[in-house]
Amino acid sequence: MHEIHAREVLKELRLIGAGRVLIQSPEGLRREAEALGGFLEENGIEVMLHGEVNYGACDPADREAKSLGCDALIHLGHSYMKLHLEVPTIFVPAFAEVEVVPALEKNLEEIKKLGKRIALVTTAQHIHQLEKARVFLENNGFEVLIGRGDSRVSWPGQVLGCNFSSARVGGEGVLFIGAGYFHPLGVAIATKKPTLAVNPYSGDATWMKGEAERLIRKRWAQIAKAMDAESFGVVTSTKKGQLRLSEARRIVRLLREHGKRAELLVMNHISYPALEGFSFDAYVVVACPRVPIDDYENWRKPVLTPREAEILLGLREDYEFDEILGVERTEDEPLGVALHGYRNSL
Incomplete structure (x- = not known):
């Protein structure tokens, strides 16, 4: 509930x-x-x-x-x-409506393996209990770091599926509170630090290292599948928070500079069946990073993120998670907005 x-x-x-x-x-x-x-x-x-x-x-x-x-x-x-x-x-x-502290208490010995100085992050569903979690952890000897994040997130310590800026705050490891794997996987790959996910519903704790390694292997396989591609559809979304037009144009330019045929495609809901009629050998999705990662098995042709396209072209070597970043907050900027609602007026 x-x-x-x-x-x-x-x-x-x-x-x-x-x-x-x-x-x-x-x-x-x-x-x-x-x-x-x-x-x-x-x-x-x-x-x-x-x-x-x-x-x-x-x-x-x-x-x-x-x-x-x-x-x-x-x-x-x-x-x-x-x-x-x-x-x-x-x-x-x-x-x-679930308490997070009991799950932290149950997994305290696992959390200690992160080190004494840890970053603490969660999703919007549990952000109202982040302070309780911080107090519990500090009472058990941890130094807890809660990052401000950039302008795309609402609260300190909040991570999105496309933005992990609040996790980049130092510390020996990162503790994620919440359900599901995508957010803590993104945290682990973005920070390159040991990441432990504690699920307040089940009480389970999962280390993300193995999960992150499996995901990265799958993404390298997608890059390898795209190696022989000569034509690319570069897809962006008209959804207001996913419209990355300048980034999409940049990827089109890079592909063309490397001798590839590339065209910019625009759609609202991105799915492979809607693209079946095109002749492209592969696709680069410049919208929500979850589309090429969560749905790649439903694509008959290779589908990459912008950073994976850069690896394909030899412009970067290390694997990095694709993120949609906002602007960095200034020191005097408010750290968050009202917990129970926020009116965005014209």
């Missing part, structure tokens, strides 16, 4: 003067979206529920909200991301 602060959302909508709203949610929060919609309708606001798949804060449905005549978009389940949006948007994180 996830904690949604419906009354705070209603308060923000009344500040905007919104009478009609679109609620966008990831698949795992459909029930919460329904409940929030019911609460808002009881309070006199017309609600529409967005039924498309949502990939994160980088994928807001503001265009759809505007075309439907909505006064605001409620983006459920993800933290604020600074984007130019077409309607006022309230980002409403969904905080997991």
Whole structure:
């Protein structure tokens, strides 16, 4: 279950003067979206529920909200991301109702293997308990480092699937709190430090070294498959938080400079079946880094990230995870935004 602060959302909508709203949610929060919609309708606001798949804060449905005549978009389940949006948007994180300290206590001996000075990171679902985790760890003799991160993340210590800037804060190792492998894998590859993932739901702890090595071997295999490719489709997304047009143009230029045929392709939802009609030998996805990594088995042709394309062309040697970075925060910049919602006004 996830904690949604419906009354705070209603308060923000009344500040905007919104009478009609679109609620966008990831698949795992459909029930919460329904409940929030019911609460808002009881309070006199017309609600529409967005039924498309949502990939994160980088994928807001503001265009759809505007075309439907909505006064605001409620983006459920993800933290604020600074984007130019077409309607006022309230980002409403969904905080997991699970305590993290018991899992840390259970795995304390494993955590000690990271060293005394450790970086602590998590996802938006558990960010509200990061302070509890820090206090527990410090009471057990650790020096805990929580990075500020860059402008793409909302809170200190938060990592995204495309941004691990808050993990680059020093220390002997990195402790990740959360479920799933993709975030801690990215942390391990980005920081090149021992990384331990503690799952607060199961109580399990997993070292990422072996997982990272397996992933990197698979990615080198994709690079090897693309070695003989003479033509490349360089794909970027029109999703507002994934549109990396200048980076895509840079990759097209590099490929052409190395004697390859390269064309820029633009689409919203990137999937191989939609590209079957093209004749390219391989693809470079310059959008969400998860597309070529999570979905590569569904691509009949090799699919690379921008950094992997640079390896292919002999421009870099070491494997690095593709990230979408923001600008570095200044020392006097606020470290985060409101925990229970954030209104992005036009």
